[in-house]
Amino acid sequence: MRNLWTLGSVIYAIVATIVTCTPVEHYDTLKSRQSSEGVVAGIAWRDENGNVPVRREVRDLKENYPDQWNLYLLGLAALEWSDQNDSLSYYSLAGIHGRPYRTWGNAPGLPHKLGTSGYCPHSNSLFLTWHRPYLALFEEELYKQVKYYADAAPPDQAGRYAAAANSFRMPYWDWARGENAGTVPDFFTTQMINVVHTNGFNETIWNPLYSFYFHPLTPSVFNDKARAHVCVDMQRAESTQWSRTNSTLRWPTSDAPDAVSNQAAMYKSYEQQRRGLHDHIDGAFRRNTMNEFANTVEEAHGWVHGVIGGGWDGTSAQGHMWPLEYSAFEPLFMLHHTNVDRLFAMYQSAHPDRYFSPENIGSNGNVFLEDGSTVDADTSLLPFRNPAGGFWTPNTIRDTRTFGYAYPETINSREQTGPSKSNIQFATLSNAQGINASIAQLYGVSTRSRLMITGPSAGLDTSATNFTDWNILASSSSPSTFVAQFSLAGDFSSDAVGDVGSWVRMMPSSHAPHSTPSIATTTRTSVQGKISLMSNLLDAISAGKLASWNAKDVVPFLTSALTWRVLDAQGKPLPSHTLRAFTFKVCSATATIPASLSAPIEYAEDDEHVRCYPDVTRGKAGGVA
CATH class of the missing domain: 2.60.310 (Hemocyanin; Chain: A, domain 2)
Structure with missing residues (x-):
C-alpha cells in the first residue's frame, strides 16, 4: 500500500508539472476571478451581435476546432490538478453531486441528512433542471482555465487564441446516436495525449479524459462505517474499494487497491448497448409531458453510467461512474451530462408549451429535499445561488442562454456563430418544426430505414x-x-x-x-x-x-x-x-x-x-x- 501512495505522489508531481508548469501560481492567479461563494452566473461573453456560443459535440470539437480542443485539454487538466481544498477545484465541484457528503457554498441542508446524502436529486422531476446550473458552474471554472492558457499566447497569436477561448463552451458526447455515431472515441481511453500549446509547442501530457487522480485520496471521506443504517456488505465494499482507489476506474479488473481500468470492456459494453440507448431516447422524445420525458431520459442516463463504470452486470468490479456517490469524479461525467442537458434543451424547443408539473418525490429525497415532499418549477435547486438573489429554480433556468450557451440544434439561425464542419449532421433551427426535424433525423432514421427495408418481407404495406x-x-x-x-x-x-x-x-x-x-x-x-x-x-x-x-x-x-x-x-x-x-x-x-x-x-x-x-x-x- 505504501508503494501505491508513493506512486500516486510521483504521478501527481510529474503530471502537475507537465500540465501547468507552475500549478500553484497558476491557480492562485485565478482566485481573483472566482465568483462569490455558491453563486452560479454563467459565462458573460457574447459575440458582437450579442449571441451566445454553442457547446459542440466532442468529436466535432477535436476534428474541426483544434485551438479550442487544445485549450480544452490544457484547461481540464489544470482544473483536475487544482488544490482539492479549494471549493472551486475539480475535486470539490465533483463532491457537490455525492461524496464526500459535505455542504457546499454555505447552502443549507436537512440536519438529519447531513453527512449521509448529496445534493443531486434522482428519480424525481428536478433531475434535469438541477444539473443545468451544476454544469454551468463547472463550465465557469473550466472557462477560467481555458482563458488562462489563451492569455499566455505570444503577441502574434493573441487574437487567434482570445477568439478561441471566448467562444469556447464545454463539449458533450452524444452517446444516443446508436450505430450512426461510431464507437467510444479513442481519445477517452488513451492514457497519454498530445496537446499543442499556444506557442506552437507540441507536448504529450497525461490525458485528463482518461482518469482523475485523487491528490491526495482521503480514505475517511469515502468510508461508510459511520452510517449504521447501511448494510454490512455495502460498508465492506466502500471501505475496501472507494477509500483505497487512488484514481477513477472504468470496468476495473478487481476491487483491490491495485486494480486498473479495462477500457476494452467499456468499448464492448457500449457497442452492445448503443442501439438500445438510441431507441430509448427516440422513445423519450415521444413522451407527452416534460415529467415523463425527464423520467425516460434519466433511465437512459443511468444506462450510460453503467456502460462507462462497469460493475452493473454482476460480472466485474464497479468503476466510479456506476455508483451515484462517486460518479462525478469520472472525467466523462460532464461530457455525459452535457448531452443529457442538450436533450433536455431540444425537448424544450420542440415543445415550448410544456414544462414540469408538481410531483410528489416519494422516497427520492436528498440532503435538501425531505422524502415525501412535493416539488415543482419553483423549488430551489440547492446549492446553486442566483446572482439576483436566492437559489436557482426550474423556472429561472429554462433558457440555456441565461448561462451563456446554446446547442447546435437549439440556437436560432440568426444567432449561429459559424456552421459545424463535422461530418455529423447538426441542425441549427430553434423553432419547433426545425427541432422536430432534427430529432427525427438524429434519433429516428435508423429505425425508419430498417422498417422500410424489412417491411415488404414482414407484412408491411409500404404504400400505407x-x-x-x-x-x-x-x-x-x-x-x-x-x-x-x-x-x-x-x-x-x-x-x-x-x-x-x-x-x-x-x-x-x-x-x-x-x-x-x-x-x-x-x-x-x-x-x-x-x-x-x-x-x-x-x-x-x-x-x-x-x-x-x-x-x-x-x-x-x-x-x-x-x-x-x-x-x-x-x-x-x-x-x-x-x-x-x-x-x-x-x-x-x-x-x-x-x-x-x-x-x-x-x-x-x-x-x-x-x-x-x-x-x-x-x-x-x-x-x-
Whole structure:
C-alpha cells in the first residue's frame, strides 16, 4: 500500500508539472476571478451581435476546432490538478453531486441528512433542471482555465487564441446516436495525449479524459462505517474499494487497491448497448409531458453510467461512474451530462408549451429535499445561488442562454456563430418544426430505414406505411438502484439480437429498501419504463426466426424467447420475493411512417390501437398474471 501512495505522489508531481508548469501560481492567479461563494452566473461573453456560443459535440470539437480542443485539454487538466481544498477545484465541484457528503457554498441542508446524502436529486422531476446550473458552474471554472492558457499566447497569436477561448463552451458526447455515431472515441481511453500549446509547442501530457487522480485520496471521506443504517456488505465494499482507489476506474479488473481500468470492456459494453440507448431516447422524445420525458431520459442516463463504470452486470468490479456517490469524479461525467442537458434543451424547443408539473418525490429525497415532499418549477435547486438573489429554480433556468450557451440544434439561425464542419449532421433551427426535424433525423432514421427495408418481407404495406410497434412496459415501486436486463433466447445471426436492452434506475445507496423505514409505502412513487422490441424483432425476421411482426407470429415467439433478470446495485440477482415490486408486460400499438424524413414516426396511444398480451409474461417473475 505504501508503494501505491508513493506512486500516486510521483504521478501527481510529474503530471502537475507537465500540465501547468507552475500549478500553484497558476491557480492562485485565478482566485481573483472566482465568483462569490455558491453563486452560479454563467459565462458573460457574447459575440458582437450579442449571441451566445454553442457547446459542440466532442468529436466535432477535436476534428474541426483544434485551438479550442487544445485549450480544452490544457484547461481540464489544470482544473483536475487544482488544490482539492479549494471549493472551486475539480475535486470539490465533483463532491457537490455525492461524496464526500459535505455542504457546499454555505447552502443549507436537512440536519438529519447531513453527512449521509448529496445534493443531486434522482428519480424525481428536478433531475434535469438541477444539473443545468451544476454544469454551468463547472463550465465557469473550466472557462477560467481555458482563458488562462489563451492569455499566455505570444503577441502574434493573441487574437487567434482570445477568439478561441471566448467562444469556447464545454463539449458533450452524444452517446444516443446508436450505430450512426461510431464507437467510444479513442481519445477517452488513451492514457497519454498530445496537446499543442499556444506557442506552437507540441507536448504529450497525461490525458485528463482518461482518469482523475485523487491528490491526495482521503480514505475517511469515502468510508461508510459511520452510517449504521447501511448494510454490512455495502460498508465492506466502500471501505475496501472507494477509500483505497487512488484514481477513477472504468470496468476495473478487481476491487483491490491495485486494480486498473479495462477500457476494452467499456468499448464492448457500449457497442452492445448503443442501439438500445438510441431507441430509448427516440422513445423519450415521444413522451407527452416534460415529467415523463425527464423520467425516460434519466433511465437512459443511468444506462450510460453503467456502460462507462462497469460493475452493473454482476460480472466485474464497479468503476466510479456506476455508483451515484462517486460518479462525478469520472472525467466523462460532464461530457455525459452535457448531452443529457442538450436533450433536455431540444425537448424544450420542440415543445415550448410544456414544462414540469408538481410531483410528489416519494422516497427520492436528498440532503435538501425531505422524502415525501412535493416539488415543482419553483423549488430551489440547492446549492446553486442566483446572482439576483436566492437559489436557482426550474423556472429561472429554462433558457440555456441565461448561462451563456446554446446547442447546435437549439440556437436560432440568426444567432449561429459559424456552421459545424463535422461530418455529423447538426441542425441549427430553434423553432419547433426545425427541432422536430432534427430529432427525427438524429434519433429516428435508423429505425425508419430498417422498417422500410424489412417491411415488404414482414407484412408491411409500404404504400400505407403502417406497422405494429412492440414494447415491454415496466413499472416498479423499488426505491433503490436496479437493472432489469431483457434478452431473447435463441440462435440468431447477430449477437445483438439476444440483448434486447436494459431498464436502469440509479439511486444513492442510502435509498436501499431497509434504509428508509420512515417512508410509508403509500409515498413511494411507482416508476415506469418502456423498452422497445422493434430492432430485435427486425433482427429475428432477418435471421429467419420470425415470420412477421404481426401478433399471430410475435406473441408465440416472445412467449418462448423473452426472458429477463433483475439485478441490484452490485450486479447480484434480486431475490424472487422482491420482484413483487416489478411488473412487466408486452404491448403493441399501431404506428405510421410519414413520407417526409423530417417528420417523426407517428404512434397511436388510444385504447383502440394499443393492445397488451399477458400470455407473453405470464408465469415469469414480475410478469403480468
